[in-house]
Amino acid sequence: xxxxxxxxxxxxxxxxxxxxxxxxxxxxGVPSIINPDDMNAIEEAxxxxxxxxxKVTVVxxxxxxxxxxxxxxxxxxxxxxxxxxxxxFAGADTxxxxxxxxxxxxxxxxxxxxxxxxxxxxxxxxxxPEIAEHLNLPQVTYVEKVEVLDGEVRVRRALEDGYETLRVxxxxxxxxxxxxxxxxxxxxxxxxxxxxxxxxxxxLSDLELQKEEVGLIGSPTKVKxxxxxxxxxxxxxxxxxxxxxxxxxxxxxxxxHLI
Amino acid sequence: MGxxxxxxxxxxxxxxxxxxxxxEIAEKLxxxxxxxxLGYEVEKLTDTLIHHGADRVILIDNINLKHYTTDAxxxxxxxxxxxxxxxxxxIGATYIGRDLGPRVAARLKxxxxxxxxxxxxxxxxxxxxxxxxxxxGNIMATIECPNHRPQxxxxxxxxxxxxCADYGRE
Numbered sequence: 001x002x003x004x005x006x007x008x009x010x011x012x013x014x015x016x017x018x019x020x021x022x023x024x025x026x027x028x029g030v031p032s033i034i035n036p037d038d039m040n041a042i043e044e045a046x047x048x049x050x051x052x053x054x055k056v057t058v059v060x061x062x063x064x065x066x067x068x069x070x071x072x073x074x075x076x077x078x079x080x081x082x083x084x085x086x087x088x089f090a091g092a093d094t095x096x097x098x099x100x101x102x103x104x105x106x107x108x109x110x111x112x113x114x115x116x117x118x119x120x121x122x123x124x125x126x127x128x129p130e131i132a133e134h135l136n137l138p139q140v141t142y143v144e145k146v147e148v149l150d151g152e153v154r155v156r157r158a159l160e161d162g163y164e165t166l167r168v169x170x171x172x173x174x175x176x177x178x179x180x181x182x183x184x185x186x187x188x189x190x191x192x193x194x195x196x197x198x199x200x201x202x203x204l205s206d207l208e209l210q211k212e213e214v215g216l217i218g219s220p221t222k223v224k225x226x227x228x229x230x231x232x233x234x235x236x237x238x239x240x241x242x243x244x245x246x247x248x249x250x251x252x253x254x255x256x257h258l259i
Numbered sequence: 260m261g262x263x264x265x266x267x268x269x270x271x272x273x274x275x276x277x278x279x280x281x282x283e284i285a286e287k288l289x290x291x292x293x294x295x296x297l298g299y300e301v302e303k304l305t306d307t308l309i310h311h312g313a314d315r316v317i318l319i320d321n322i323n324l325k326h327y328t329t330d331a332x333x334x335x336x337x338x339x340x341x342x343x344x345x346x347x348x349x350i351g352a353t354y355i356g357r358d359l360g361p362r363v364a365a366r367l368k369x370x371x372x373x374x375x376x377x378x379x380x381x382x383x384x385x386x387x388x389x390x391x392x393x394x395x396g397n398i399m400a401t402i403e404c405p406n407h408r409p410q411x412x413x414x415x416x417x418x419x420x421x422x423c424a425d426y427g428r429e
Contacts, residue, residue: 011394094361095370121394124373126361129329133365139329141358159354220370220407224388226400 001054001148003045004108005078006101006115006131007038009062009069034069037116039183040176044146045114046077047181052148055079057108061089061100067199074194075186082108086203091216094122098130100214103207105135112153113173117142128175138172144179272421273351275311277414279422280378281349282312284387287380290346293317295339297332299325310424317343327355333362340367345409347387349378352413360413370404371411376418377401386410 011030034042045056058073060066061084070081084104092100105113113132118125125141132139144163145156152169158177168174186194204211212218238248253259274294281292294313296304298320305316319335336359340348348363350356352374364371376399377390386403387410393400404410 093370095365095368098365123393123395124361124371125357126364126371126373129358129361130365133333133362139358139362142354157354220368221372221402221404224401224403226393226398228397229392229399 001048001052001111002109003048003054003056004105004110004113005038005041005045005056005058005073006113006127007042007058007060007069007073008035008116008119008121009033009060009066010035010119010121032065032068034072035116035119035121036178037118037120037176039116040178040180041114041116042073042076042078043181043183044174044176045112046184048112048146048148049077054112057082059084059101059104059108061085061092061097061104063090070199071194072186074197075190076184077187077190080200081197082200082202084202084207086214088204088211088215091219092214093219093221094124094126094130095220096214096216096218098127099134099218100207100209101127102131102134103209104202105131107202107207111171112148113137113171115173115175117175117177125175128173132173135173138168139175140166140168140172141175143174143176146174146180271351271353271416273353273356273414273416275307275421276416276419277349277351278308278312280414280419281347282422284347284378284380285314288346288385291315293343293345295319295336297324297335299323307424309428310426312422312428327359329358329362332359333366336363337366340409348409348411350411350413352415356413360411364411367409367411369407369409369411370402371413372402372404373413375412375414378412378414387412 009032012033042058048054049056056078057080058070058078059082060069064085067083070083074081084100089100115128129139129141140155140157142158143155144158147154152167154167155174156163156165238245278292278294285292291314292312294308294316296308296316296318299322301320302318305318308316317339323331350360360371372389372391375389375391379388381388386405388401388403389412390399390401
């Protein structure tokens with residue numbers, strides 16, 4: 001069984017700072033991580049590999065430095081890594097991104113595709129379902145449990161007020177949430193070998209795509225402007241010991257009928 | 260100019276919130292609000308939709324829509340969209356809405372802006388201006404979808420308020 005896992009390298013949002021003058025993100029010196037939901041996707045693919053046997057390929061689209069995220073996935077134990085990189089891919093929205101990823105999936109072949117539910121930088125949760133649509137595959141989003149059966153998977157999908165259990169024929173695409181599993185750490189052996197493994201690089205021509213279909217040009221949506229939220233109102237400042245501060249807080253919350 | 264707010268088999272609150280906002284946008288664009296109601300034996304909900312701001316309701320009542328499935332709901336909504344060519348489609352950003360929205364957008368080959376917290380119309384271009392948080396709310400971005408139609412967005416429950424019902428509306 002061929003399992004593809006789509007991952008994204010994202011800035012560690014706890015560390016994100018915004019330039020107060022320009023309102024843009026300060027990316028310099030911000031550490032990058034594999035998007036948390038994608039870690040669950042990798043883990044689930046590896047778990048299935050151990051249980052029933054599979055080849056796990058991790059795929060990302062991004063600039064050259066996204067290679068680091070792929071090496072990390074290799075160090076967790078995935079078999080192969082593919083980097084989709086091309087200047088033409090830059091500035092892509094979810095539609096253009098999913099098109100590139102879907103094309104890559106077609107080239108690589110698959111029985112099962114995992115993606116994270118959403119990335120912590122964009123929070124859109126759109127790329128997974130859009131890949132599924134481009135590939136004309138069934139999808140299940142918000143997956144919190146996966147069982148591989150003969151030619152199909154039984155998955156549990158989270159809803160606001162409960163869950164539903166679905167049976168889906170392979171091939172299909174599943175998007176994972178953190179309730180699915182606990183991602184493993186990289187292991188010593190694979191950390192040592194991950195740098196000697198080859199990362200397959202694919203660009204526009206390898207995917208047989210046209211420049212007009214991808215990146216900023218191929219994106220239906222455009223960012224008109226970005227800005228930071230201003231403070232809603234003037235705050236009150238207290239310079240008091242902890243105990244007194246606690247009292248002030250509880251009084252305030254009581255005053256607002258919140259507690 | 261047509262507008263769609265999509266609805267599911269149970270009349271969720273976010274759909275009513277969307278109707279209020281859709282009404283506001285429709286007035287700015289001199290268009291109408293069309294609610295799309297999908298489900299099975301849900302005809303009684305049509306009045307609620309009208310009362311909360313829909314000019315018309317397209318009802319697709321079918322046993323295959325009793326429970327949400329990505330395939331059936333996407334197909335139904337895309338069929339409606341292809342026939343009616345709406346300017347804008349709003350979908351509630353529930354778990355189901357976030358499953359459905361991108362699928363519909365990809366099939367209609369158009370853009371989708373997720374989890375909008377602000378919706379307005381550009382005075383000049385008449386494009387929908389969709390404002391949404393990113394980076395865990397640290398930054399806000401206003402997105403537009405200038406050359407593709409419909410313009411699509413999902414909206415989180417509780418972002419807009421439910422409009423007062425006008426029970427005289429027909």
